[in-house]
Amino acid sequence: MDDRMLDTLNPEQRLAVTEPGGAALVLAGAGSGKTRVIAHRIAHLLSARHVSAHSVLAVTFTNKAAEEMRARVLDLLQKPALPFLWIGTFHAMCARLLRADVEALGGPYNRNFTILDADDSAGLVRRLLRDRGVSERNIQPRAVLSAISRAKTEGLSAEAFAEKARGHFFLTVAPVYLAYERQLADSNSMDFDDLLGVALRLLEERPEVRAKYQHQFQHILVDEYQDTNRIQYRLLRVLSEKWGNLFAVGDEDQSIYRWRGADIQNILDFQRDFRGAKVIKLERNYRSTRAILEAANHLVAHNTRRIGKNLWTERGDGGAVRVFAAPSDREEAAYVADSMLSLKARYAWRQMAVLYRTNAQSRTFEEACLNRRIPYQVVGGLKFYERKEVKDVLAYLRAGLNPQDRLAVARILNVPPRGLGATTVEKLAALAEERRTTLVEAIRAAAEEGLFPSRTCTALRGFLDILQGVGKRAAAGGPAAVTQWVLEATGYVAYLAEQGESGPDPEARIENVRELVSAMREFESREGGDLRLFLERQALASDQDELKDGPVDAVRLMTLHAAKGLEFPVVFLSGLEQDLCPHALSSQTEEGLEEERRLCYVGMTRAMDRLTLTWARQRYVFGVVQDRLPSPFLGEIPGGRVEEVHGVERAPMSLLEAAALLDAAEAPKPAPQKVLRVGARIHHKKYGFGIVLALEGSGESQKVTVSFNRFGRKKLLASLAGLDLV
DNA sequence: TTTGGCACAATTTTT
DNA sequence: TTGTGCCAAA
Ligand SMILES: Nc1ncnc2c1ncn2[C@@H]1O[C@H](COP(=O)(O)OP(=O)(O)OP(=O)(O)O)[C@@H](O)[C@H]1O
Numbered sequence A: 001m002d003d004r005m006l007d008t009l010n011p012e013q014r015l016a017v018t019e020p021g022g023a024a025l026v027l028a029g030a031g032s033g034k035t036r037v038i039a040h041r042i043a044h045l046l047s048a049r050h051v052s053a054h055s056v057l058a059v060t061f062t063n064k065a066a067e068e069m070r071a072r073v074l075d076l077l078q079k080p081a082l083p084f085l086w087i088g089t090f091h092a093m094c095a096r097l098l099r100a101d102v103e104a105l106g107g108p109y110n111r112n113f114t115i116l117d118a119d120d121s122a123g124l125v126r127r128l129l130r131d132r133g134v135s136e137r138n139i140q141p142r143a144v145l146s147a148i149s150r151a152k153t154e155g156l157s158a159e160a161f162a163e164k165a166r167g168h169f170f171l172t173v174a175p176v177y178l179a180y181e182r183q184l185a186d187s188n189s190m191d192f193d194d195l196l197g198v199a200l201r202l203l204e205e206r207p208e209v210r211a212k213y214q215h216q217f218q219h220i221l222v223d224e225y226q227d228t229n230r231i232q233y234r235l236l237r238v239l240s241e242k243w244g245n246l247f248a249v250g251d252e253d254q255s256i257y258r259w260r261g262a263d264i265q266n267i268l269d270f271q272r273d274f275r276g277a278k279v280i281k282l283e284r285n286y287r288s289t290r291a292i293l294e295a296a297n298h299l300v301a302h303n304t305r306r307i308g309k310n311l312w313t314e315r316g317d318g319g320a321v322r323v324f325a326a327p328s329d330r331e332e333a334a335y336v337a338d339s340m341l342s343l344k345a346r347y348a349w350r351q352m353a354v355l356y357r358t359n360a361q362s363r364t365f366e367e368a369c370l371n372r373r374i375p376y377q378v379v380g381g382l383k384f385y386e387r388k389e390v391k392d393v394l395a396y397l398r399a400g401l402n403p404q405d406r407l408a409v410a411r412i413l414n415v416p417p418r419g420l421g422a423t424t425v426e427k428l429a430a431l432a433e434e435r436r437t438t439l440v441e442a443i444r445a446a447a448e449e450g451l452f453p454s455r456t457c458t459a460l461r462g463f464l465d466i467l468q469g470v471g472k473r474a475a476a477g478g479p480a481a482v483t484q485w486v487l488e489a490t491g492y493v494a495y496l497a498e499q500g501e502s503g504p505d506p507e508a509r510i511e512n513v514r515e516l517v518s519a520m521r522e523f524e525s526r527e528g529g530d531l532r533l534f535l536e537r538q539a540l541a542s543d544q545d546e547l548k549d550g551p552v553d554a555v556r557l558m559t560l561h562a563a564k565g566l567e568f569p570v571v572f573l574s575g576l577e578q579d580l581c582p583h584a585l586s587s588q589t590e591e592g593l594e595e596e597r598r599l600c601y602v603g604m605t606r607a608m609d610r611l612t613l614t615w616a617r618q619r620y621v622f623g624v625v626q627d628r629l630p631s632p633f634l635g636e637i638p639g640g641r642v643e644e645v646h647g648v649e650r651a652p653m654s655l656l657e658a659a660a661l662l663d664a665a666e667a668p669k670p671a672p673q674k675v676l677r678v679g680a681r682i683h684h685k686k687y688g689f690g691i692v693l694a695l696e697g698s699g700e701s702q703k704v705t706v707s708f709n710r711f712g713r714k715k716l717l718a719s720l721a722g723l724d725l726v
Numbered sequence B: 001t002t003t004g005g006c007a008c009a010a011t012t013t014t015t
Numbered sequence C: 001t002t003g004t005g006c007c008a009a010a
Helices: A002-007 A010-020 A034-047 A063-075 A090-105 A116-131 A141-155 A157-164 A167-186 A192-205 A207-216 A230-239 A290-302 A329-341 A359-372 A388-399 A406-412 A422-434 A440-447 A454-474 A479-490 A490-498 A506-527 A532-541 A590-604 A654-667
Strands: A024-028 A056-059 A085-090 A218-222 A245-249 A279-280 A321-326 A352-356 A377-380 A555-559 A568-573 A607-616 A618-621 A624-627 A642-646 A681-684 A688-696 A703-710 A712-719
Touching: A002 A010, A002 A034, A010 A034, A010 A279, A024 A034, A034 A056, A034 A063, A034 A192, A034 A218, A034 A245, A056 A090, A085 A090, A085 A279, A090 A192, A090 A230, A090 A532, A116 A141, A116 A167, A116 A406, A116 A642, A141 A167, A141 A192, A141 A230, A157 A167, A157 A422, A167 A654, A192 A207, A192 A230, A192 A290, A207 A230, A218 A230, A230 A422, A290 A321, A290 A590, A290 A607, A321 A329, A329 A359, A329 A618, A352 A359, A359 A555, A377 A388, A388 A406, A388 A454, A388 A479, A388 A490, A388 A506, A388 A532, A406 A440, A422 A440, A440 A454, A454 A479, A479 A532, A490 A506, A506 A532, A568 A590, A590 A607
Parallel strands: A024 A245, A024 A279, A056 A085, A056 A218, A218 A245, A321 A607, A321 A642, A352 A555, A352 A568, A377 A555, A568 A607
Antiparallel strands: A618 A624, A681 A688, A688 A703, A703 A712
């Protein structure tokens, strides 16, 4: 059984998989089977070496990769489940460890701690800046947040940071960082960086906890080691100390998260960091055709900070990498979509992917797909759990479970509105401060002591009842039932419905709340009814597609970052323009530029059979046309490996495909010009030319909002204004 | 306190 | 082009 498993590996891979122990680094290029080696090694350890699943920790980069890894191992071992095997991201692993053992630190956290998402953190920083009278104009909350995050990954506490701080920016950040930390501690909450940092502190400071995990993890395996940060490195160090069995795989050419604190030095220094570490190289690429591989290799060879490697393939040439220069971004998308339509004869939708540098680029491609009825799925981007309505509902659950969670309480205190406005909230916050207690305690005190007008006190009591109800019901029922109750008790759905006028599309928002409930049901059927666990999963979940059921046959649209670790037979790498890829904000420094080049390399090496690089001579940015230049990266790929193309990619057309084309041709064309619609150009007697921005109502009472070229925005009654369509 | 309107500013990448 | 925050009016 084990032998058969090893048969599907080449000699170098087999060496890695069966490596007896100690520290080892598999350093290898794209598509050389690193991830495969990890999966096989886990299976090998469990079967041939009789290691208990409980003793193995495998770290992946995303939750999705973790799931896939688990599935692969199960498949290799022909097992239905391996519940004790730890596979997950660093963050998930730390969250799990902290849930079990944070209290050993003796405060300030308890096991019900909340995990803050980026949105919560940003909101808090914004508020703290405002409290200090710092305008967002001068200092961007985002910059503050990333300074704090950077400090945390360097292991710099707020106090240490404040001591070291020099210069206007850092001197502004320092007190905010201090206040931020205090707030989180008081709220029994951790941000993403804290998960790692506090876990590390726990392991370093509590010998009994350290001993427990050091003893448990006889084997630690890490995928994508090139994108680990300093804290993660230290975690691995501590955890692997007893057994010394640390098995890492990575590719320095695919390090693309420096902006998030990843330190490429980790992989470059592996041998120095872990004495006696063995380095294993894999040089055969199993993924891409030769043309694709060589084009990518040539590109990344322009980087200087790399170890360098040979990478070869036995696959055929496979035709040159195509480069398409489109007149505009719309035509770029049209070209890509038409090509996919014609490639459908040979590939399933799901085998094709469109990659881009920024999320904003997805839109044009979505429209192009929509027009042609190409099923597509945007991976990442706008996350389901980040929607306002979803976050509101979750905040009730968070607050019910962790009453110290001040951010959650503050978020929902007056949502839906119950007459507790800004002044009341401020007074409550002051009261909490004065009595050195939590916000919820302050609310309770205020209600009991009648510190506010009676109407306000009644509202406060009502609010407390709901939080209590959540706490009580969470113990008995599953997340879905608790949520259902919250919705009823708060009238939240009705509130959304009323929001009709101002809020965008109330129905979609109500639908999102429903989807949340069904996601919970689904969770319950898989993992049981633990609300705490659900909230943790949700906080760490990245893409929304974890919600959706099963793989659908749809074209994938995603950023280059999101494409890491994946592979597709057909890849379109779009927007290869100067200042976009490489992005203007990263091209300033040589290091930044090299990372952009790696990003491009990652994108190219996702392709198995066909790779097309596209760029547009003109692109809409904020609705304004901009002239664009091709990316310098295009010039770094040798001419022999690329070919300029002009027409749509053709594959032999099947009857089915011809039908699809015809169908698409008949598909919804833009509405006829002569109808008053959003985007229509109009002329007004007095105001001259303008563009319709919005329409409300219909018939006689229809109102039109128009942006006039010379008079700005006006709202008019369509029936009286005498508008001419032009 | 709430609502709606309006100006304005923003886009890198994400656990 | 979208979203957000601020301000004025009810
Ligand atoms: N020995 C092998 N025989 C057949 N196919 C292989 C072998 N090794 C790897 N492959 C295939 O090559 C492809 C790439 O493997 P894998 O994703 O593990 O590579 P990787 O090194 O992790 O890639 P990347 O770093 O680019 O994400 C997969 O489709 C895998 O099945």
